[in-house]
Every structure is written in structure tokens, then in C-alpha cells.
Amino acid sequence: MARGGEPTLITSVQRALRLLEAVGEHGSGATAKTLARRTRIALPTTYHLLRTLVHEGYLEKLDDGAFIIGEQVAGLHDAARVQGLRSRVRVAMESLRDDLNAAIYLARYHEGEVEVAEIVDSPRTPRVDTWADFRQAAHATAIGKCLLSGLSKEQRADHFGRYPPADLTPRTITRIRDLVNGPVRPVVTDSEEYSLGTACLAAPVIGVGGPATLAISFPVHKLGDTKSYVEPLRAAAGEISRTLAVAGEFPATG
Missing domain, CATH: 1.10.10.10 (Winged helix-like DNA-binding domain superfamily/Winged helix DNA-binding domain)
Incomplete structure (x- = not known):
């Protein structure tokens, strides 16, 4: 200096x-x-x-x-565009984290797999311990169930053919018929199905060419406050949907 x-x-x-x-x-x-x-x-x-x-x-x-x-400048421009998109998405996720005191996740179903693109948490609101790979635990997480709800029944059946549902906790739902034929809900809940002591809510993100979701995780004892979580979660999912629709792409995995 x-x-x-x-x-x-x-x-x-x-x-x-x-x-x-x-x-x-x-x-x-x-x-x-x-x-x-x-x-x-x-x-x-x-x-x-x-x-x-x-x-x-x-x-x-x-x-x-x-x-x-030259081409190097074009590469920098592309990188700046991608990074700018990721930054705008993270701002929305950070705001939701601070409002709800919960860890925030952005994920999509891409090429037959559950892909978590972004996680925003903090020491006060830590992310869930991913002791089981999200790709193999779609049946037990709100993230996975919300993504799968955006697929056809045939596509869901194909997913579970590749990843047979396993018992992760005593509350995990493993009956394939229920998972394939389950109703589509605006907000999906996981109550200790993936990890004991943890609950999760997920809302769909639209306009990105395939199933995507915004989700939050929090201690299960707060599940009674679900109503106070749902509207902010859906509003943030809508904001991110609009951002991604304008950009015409999904943020690259971090």
C-alpha cells in the first residue's frame, strides 16, 4: 500500500x-x-x-x-455473467436465512440426479449433516421429494429403480408406491426422515428447464412454526425463479 x-x-x-x-x-x-x-x-x-x-x-x-x-475477453465475460447470477441468487438465499434463522439450499434434478448447487448457512444456522448422499436419499429429503414431484410417475419410478429407498431413520418412507404416486404439494415437508432432530421444507423453483427447488432446514422442534416459514420460503423461491428465468440458466454448482 x-x-x-x-x-x-x-x-x-x-x-x-x-x-x-x-x-x-x-x-x-x-x-x-x-x-x-x-x-x-x-x-x-x-x-x-x-x-x-x-x-x-x-x-x-x-x-x-x-x-x-480476443477470445480470452469473451471467456471473462461469460465467467462474470455466471458469477453475477450466482451472486444474485446467494443474496436472496442469505436474506431468507437471516429472516428464518435456517440453513438454505438450492437444488435441481439434472441428468437423472439430485444436484445441490448452493448452500447458505451460518454458525447459528448450520446445514444438515449430509451423512447420506442426497442423490441416494431423494425419498427421505424435502429437497429430493420436491424435485421428484416435478417428474412424471414413470420418471420417478425410474429414479427409484436406480436408487431403491432405504431406511435412514425410523420415520423414513420407503414404500415405492407411495413415493411414486404421492400428491404434488406447493411445499414439501421432511420431518426427521433424513436425519433425526432435523426438519426440512422445500418449494419449487420454476423457469429453469427442469425441476429445481429452494429448501430450508431447521431443528424439528420448530416444525410447529411451519406456517411462519412457508410464505417467506415461497416468496424467495418465486424471486429466484424470476432471476433464473431472465438469466436463462441455472447457477453452476459451487
Whole structure:
């Protein structure tokens, strides 16, 4: 750090970024001389920085001498978009965690598997101990049951053919007929079916091309407060549904 708490800035990096911005302003590309005039960087320095940026893939030099944005910048743009989506989703999940004092989960059913993409918890609201893989315990978790409710009966039967329901606690439901033919509910509950002492609620997230869910877990003795949990959970699921529908994709698994 420089004196006075100001950060130490690397001039060459600043100049390279200014050149990238200048290239981006010219849709058909720009020559080194044009970029030097636009950025007020000395022409020899401009040539040196442009050669470096081309070598690293951030710029591409055309046959006519003009420079255009390279594939590395496109990769950064894609990464920024994905990270921005994840950040917006996490903000909604963190807000729900703080409102309900519960751990929050975002999951989807992807390529025949239960996939937990994001978990937001805290020391005061720890996540459930995943002693059994969620992929093999869909029958015993609110997350899994909510996801499976978005499938056809044939698809549910296929899932249980691959993952036969096992007794995880004395309260686990393992009768395949009940699991396949069970009614579809707006909010799904798991009361100590996956882990003794823990309850879970899950609501569907829509608009992402396949079954997805937002869920919360909390000590089972709070299950009597379910009514106070349901509306905030459904509201947050709706907010995330809208975010994902606009983005047109689901956040990458963390």
C-alpha cells in the first residue's frame, strides 16, 4: 500500500486495460496509431502492450493491422455473467436465512440426479449433516421429494429403480408406491426422515428447464412454526425463479 492508505497502482496494467476498453469502443477494430491517440499512450508503449495482449489472447490482430477483442475477453465475460447470477441468487438465499434463522439450499434434478448447487448457512444456522448422499436419499429429503414431484410417475419410478429407498431413520418412507404416486404439494415437508432432530421444507423453483427447488432446514422442534416459514420460503423461491428465468440458466454448482 502507498502512504495514506492508497493502493499501489501498476501503470502498465492500467494502460493495458485502457487499450482493451478503447478496442471495445471500435466495433470493426482499431489500429495501433488510432489506439495510441485515443488513449494518449506513447506509440512505442502501445505497440508493446498490444503485442502482449495478442500473445495472451485478450486481443486479436487482423490482416489489415486492426486489433479486435480476443477470445480470452469473451471467456471473462461469460465467467462474470455466471458469477453475477450466482451472486444474485446467494443474496436472496442469505436474506431468507437471516429472516428464518435456517440453513438454505438450492437444488435441481439434472441428468437423472439430485444436484445441490448452493448452500447458505451460518454458525447459528448450520446445514444438515449430509451423512447420506442426497442423490441416494431423494425419498427421505424435502429437497429430493420436491424435485421428484416435478417428474412424471414413470420418471420417478425410474429414479427409484436406480436408487431403491432405504431406511435412514425410523420415520423414513420407503414404500415405492407411495413415493411414486404421492400428491404434488406447493411445499414439501421432511420431518426427521433424513436425519433425526432435523426438519426440512422445500418449494419449487420454476423457469429453469427442469425441476429445481429452494429448501430450508431447521431443528424439528420448530416444525410447529411451519406456517411462519412457508410464505417467506415461497416468496424467495418465486424471486429466484424470476432471476433464473431472465438469466436463462441455472447457477453452476459451487
